Amino acid sequence: MTSPRTTSPSYRVWALPGLPEVRPGDDIAKLIAATEPGLVDGDVLLVTSKIVSKAERRLVEAGDREEAIDAETVRVVARRGALRIVENRQGLVMAAAGVDASNTPAGTVLLLPEDPDASAVRIRDGLRDTLGVEVGVVITDTFGRPWRTGLTDVAIGAAGVRVLDDLRGGVDAHGNPLSATVVATADELAAAGDLVKGKAAGLPVAVVRGLPHVVAEPTEAAVGARALVRTAADDMFRLGTSEAVREAVTQRRTVRAFTDEPVDPGAVRRAVAAAVTAPAPHHTTPWRFVLLESEESRTRLLDAMRDAWIADLRRDGKSEDSIAKRVRRGDVLRNAPYLAVPCMVMDGSHHYGDERRDTAEREMFVVATGAGVQNFLVALAGERLGSAWVSSTMFCRDVVREALDLPANWDPMGAVAIGHAAEPPRERAARDAGAFIEVR
Template sequence: MSRLEITAPDGTPEVEPGDDLVAIVLLMTSLADGDVLVVTSKVVSKAEGRIRRGTREDALPGETARVVARRGETTIVRNHLGLTMAAAGIDNSNVPQGQIVLLPADPDDSARKLRDGIREHGGVNVAVIVSDTAGRAWREGQTDIAIGAAGLVVAEDYAGRTDAHGNELAVTLPAVADELAGAAELATGKLGGRPFAVVRGRADLVLPVGEHGRGAVSLVRPDGADLFGYGAREAVVRALRAAPADQRPFGAPAAPAELTTAVRDVVGLVPSHTGASDGALMVTCPRGLIRPLTALTFAYGWTVTSTDHPNELRLRPASV
């Protein structure tokens, strides 16, 4: 039998900049070796002085690494932590009007400090998760995820294992840190004033004292490795603009055969191989099709350059 127990205490005092979060946690919770402590990013940010006056719109440019998508008043960005979130994760709830709260500057470091402090002053070995709320592509609503973690196996790798029927698992990688954060949010709630949750029953995920693990940052895909680096509209606009600075989110250059098929299907041209070591292709392109061809090759991670022959263009991988 497997059992998971989640406790979120009531009565936590309002956290102010400079407050000793370790002392507050130890006062409000009853921790044991092997527990996972989930702390909302809001109280971590407050204790670390990440409160600012102004609006989310005022602070958004400074927290944005790049814009992913815009729809009306909603702006989805990749922030400086690598997280893709609405308004970069800037929050204006549970703070006085006219103030906002930024995410912790380094959530993994915040988790490590909390874990070390709890070990030093509480004498127990726990894992710590710093959680925040995020939406999901293709799904309505939001759930909590781990944006910081210490002392925790953040993902369980099942690749190479077999199921009960003898089937080998190839890419199964449960993001247990996110699952624990989401489970904890069921107990903390959004308006209950319960920023701490203690999850008991997964001591197998808690690392030994002194081992903080890979942190939640290891769950963030590198820019360009995600299949959805831009929103649908933004991808079209940026491909047509074809600015080199916009190319990374489209990912690594596609294989020549894949690009050849796309060029044939979209603009009706058939590139030929040059035999060059970089896999370059040549194509004869009427002047009116140069712009759509350039946008298409850009989206596939390639570039278009002219040659000495009229209407003949050279296509080559952008990263070569």
């Protein structure tokens, strides 16, 4: 897209009268042309998706609306009671997958067009062939929006329209550089059309005139409304609250290969803040996290641990070849750009003078520390960081305390390798939760 955003002194928008009830198999372009709409080059038509769906035979039988929503849903984004915000087959994130049960015969629902961009192309081409005009076409549907009450129309399909106006690299009226401004032109057009269209009035098509700069030249590469949908990598609000928690828990994986991309220390500290919300006995705080942010500290620790491990393996009678292989398998910590060593302290613990109760007391603190480590790992996943918890520091606690200059009462409880995953995680074998449950 090369056209700068042009400010017009005025434009007109009106609903197109005279359209008949749309039937399955109808040609929308021919129906519009038959109303003698007086279109000129540079006009933009805003077409309600419902009539496109009807023409494209998207009226389907369904036992109930929920069944149809299930069939059209790719991913549940958020759920509250009966309301579901989902990603549908068209890649749109919206309520109820866009399934419409209003103004349809009993036992049927209306689905969105299979490919709204392709629908817009067909209407545009049909109007060019029938009326000889170069117009833009936007297929619209009604959306709710995060943080805003009320509904408005947005573009779900487009042809011949500059759907986005990228102002980055320009300057504002005061000469300040624009570094993040990308305007959703197609959505602005859709909202303007919604002011004059109306379901009850039977006015499903509107025309905007006076904004020729938003209509793409025939030679421009086709860009549809799909360009308005954020990619997963750019979507900071991809999930609802409870869904985000479940996603972080279920999608967390042990990552053993990391890229060279540096780790944001702030992200690790936010994960620590999540870790220390874990439950603990006697209102204590048994967690300590040693963050190894310098290469020197990581190397000092890992070299000391390696030497201790080799000494243990030699005492066990392992061959030098076997020792070398085992040490190489432990390189997940050495290859990570960031390490954290969670430690347990038992400040505030009770001493009973009874082995059974003292053992149980320590176990309570161990469980609480484990809960903190799990919180930490899940929070790292929420920060889009990979991690691997490795238990090796528990086998040489004195060595770790000396290498990191830790107090004698800090018990290292493994180490966590942290970084950006070098490859997608492997699929985890499905586990039936019922196999781990006993009900009494």
